[in-house]
Amino acid sequence: MSLRRGEERAPNPDGQMTLVEHLAELRMRIIRAGLAVLIGVVIVVLAWEWVFDVLTGPYADLCARRGADYCGDAYDPSTGDVKLNILDPVEGLATRLRVGFYGGIVLAAPVLLWQLWKFIVPALHKNEKKYALGFVLSSCLLFLLGGFIAFTTLERALEFLIDWAGEDVDQVFQVQAYIRLVTLMVVAFGVGFTIPVLLVFLQLLRVLSWRTLLKAWRYAIVGTFVLAAAITPSGDPISLLALSVPMVVLYLLSVLIGRIVQGKNPE
Numbered sequence: 099m100s101l102r103r104g105e106e107r108a109p110n111p112d113g114q115m116t117l118v119e120h121l122a123e124l125r126m127r128i129i130r131a132g133l134a135v136l137i138g139v140v141i142v143v144l145a146w147e148w149v150f151d152v153l154t155g156p157y158a159d160l161c162a163r164r165g166a167d168y169c170g171d172a173y174d175p176s177t178g179d180v181k182l183n184i185l186d187p188v189e190g191l192a193t194r195l196r197v198g199f200y201g202g203i204v205l206a207a208p209v210l211l212w213q214l215w216k217f218i219v220p221a222l223h224k225n226e227k228k229y230a231l232g233f234v235l236s237s238c239l240l241f242l243l244g245g246f247i248a249f250t251t252l253e254r255a256l257e258f259l260i261d262w263a264g265e266d267v268d269q270v271f272q273v274q275a276y277i278r279l280v281t282l283m284v285v286a287f288g289v290g291f292t293i294p295v296l297l298v299f300l301q302l303l304r305v306l307s308w309r310t311l312l313k314a315w316r317y318a319i320v321g322t323f324v325l326a327a328a329i330t331p332s333g334d335p336i337s338l339l340a341l342s343v344p345m346v347v348l349y350l351l352s353v354l355i356g357r358i359v360q361g362k363n364p365e
Contacts, residue, residue, distance in 0.1 A: 138202030
């Protein structure tokens with residue numbers, strides 16, 4: 099039986115949505131999220147000069163601290179700016195669009211999380227709803243914290259890489275390569291910082307116990323350093339320590355949270 103215009107669909111007595119209603123809800127959430135990302139991309143692209151200065155800030159600070167001769171022709175002491183090079187006519191535009199896309203996702207993150215939250219809430223049980231929002235927000239905050247730490251350690255990482263290249267090697271950084279390094283550093287640190295959230299989630303589901311995690315702390319520390327070395331794109335020890343040490347602290351914090359949630363007898 100079809101509904102005429104102006105009539106309302108009778109609510110499902112079980113309070114559940116049909117497959118068609120789920121798909122319609124998903125489409126609406128995706129459209130809203132896509133529009134938010136598009137607006138963020140436009141903002142980042144329009145503010146490209148400022149964004150580029152922020153991304154190259156660690157390199158410029160390094161050149162200013164070590165002196166003009168350290169970076170050669172790439173650094174302009176009069177303005178404090180650094181210059182990167184392109185080897186392809188389309189590289190500049192492609193880099194701007196790539197940064198715009200990543201920046202758009204960051205700016206639209208609150209909207210994306212809200213749309214995700216509104217979509218999954220109807221499928222959650224009452225006891226699960228009180229944890230879901232906390233997981234989403236904590237994951238977002240930890241990812242941003244990891245990205246911030248990656249950005250603050252980038253200057254020292256660049257210094258290490260430049261020094262180990264040798265004195266007879268001139269610095270000619272390509273735009274695409276430099277932006278890729280910054281992006282991968284931020285993503286690696288962000289993902290690494292969100293792993294403890296997964297551990298807390300598994301403890302809430304009783305898949306893991308805090309006692310098991312505590313007993314495996316030695317393996318966890320070794321595994322953390324190995325994982326940090328694998329996902330850190332620069333490969334320098336400064337970035338390795340900046341990522342692995344906070345990850346170990348967050349691992350122990352996840353064990354403490356599991357102890358609080360599960361109690362003395364998790365099994």
